[in-house]
Amino acid sequence: MKMNPLGRTGLMVSELCLGSMTWGSQNTEAEGHAQIDRALEAGINFVDTAEMYPVNPVRAETIGHSEQIIGEWFAKGGARDRMILATKHSGAGLGYVRDGAPISSATIAETVEGSLKRLKTDYIDLYQFHWPNRGGYMFRQNWMFDPSAQDKATTMAHMQDALGALQGLVDAGKIRAFGLSNESAWGTTQWLLKSDEGHGPRVASIQNEYSLLCRMYDTDLAEMSLNEDVGLLAFSPLAAGLLTGKYQNGAVPKGSRMDLNGDLGGRKTDRAFAAVQAYLDIADVFGLDPVQMSLAWCRTRPFMTSAIFGATTMEQLDRALGSVEVTLSEEVLDAINTAHRAHPMPY
16 A cells, blocks of 8 residues: 655555445444444545544434544554544534535534544544635536625635644644645635734645546646645545446446435436446456556546545455555556546536
8 A cells, every 4th residue: 555645744544435425324233333344444545534423314313423433443442643633623504414514614623622522532633624614616516606605705714723733732732743635726825825924824735625526636736736736635526436337327226326415426427327337448448447547547547645435345445455556557547537638527
């Protein structure tokens, strides 16, 4: 398992990251612990969670359960020093958490304390803001994105306030690094500028959606990543399961994500299924597993720090882990680029 630098923090993280958002809904505590054990055995040292997890669906009564499951793994003797642990502050709009209060110095400290308590640890390696207070274009909002209501002065004051609170937590040893999620190139550079001015920790990473079907990161964000050492932590690298092929031809496996939440967060479109078929055909022609091809392709991207994948069965986990043994030829990469041109932005 290849290790990559996490920004300029000095921390090294595995090229695959184990996601936990099904633990506590689709997966039991025992299953979550088994996944952690298997992933660590395979060389993964990076686990991602969030205070709002699990999902599918998000419910008030399960908020924080994924963190609790990780905490119980530590409590049962799981070695803390074998894991780079990432979690997230939910921020504005999620009414189940702090009544939807935005990210601020007034919420950051209590949020970190809550996560530390559930995780049964003294520190968080990577603390991320789940989405920006000002909103953004992720989760299919790009089609009608309009930033004209944003107020720059408010945004700048918020960033300075939040960084000050984060610095206090860094100084106290409660967090080691700071990351963003669902952010834009402009937003990330503003956080970096505020850090350069001395207001708090430097952004180490950005966790945005990225897959063969969702490549919004490829332009401005890619340029920012490479020039500023802020690598991508790609979530949904299998496009919420679409790239496995299991939903083709109208199939909806019982207990699957589509069975539980219908449109896969807006990803279920006719164009998406056509695009998936193009990639399935490439995998078939070259004798590749489509899951492993999709994850191996993520490794080829110059801005990629780690691809975050989830599994609900050990078979799925082992299939994903096998991707690190796959190297894509130039012929495969050319075919993928051709398919991307034919099926851009399918959802």
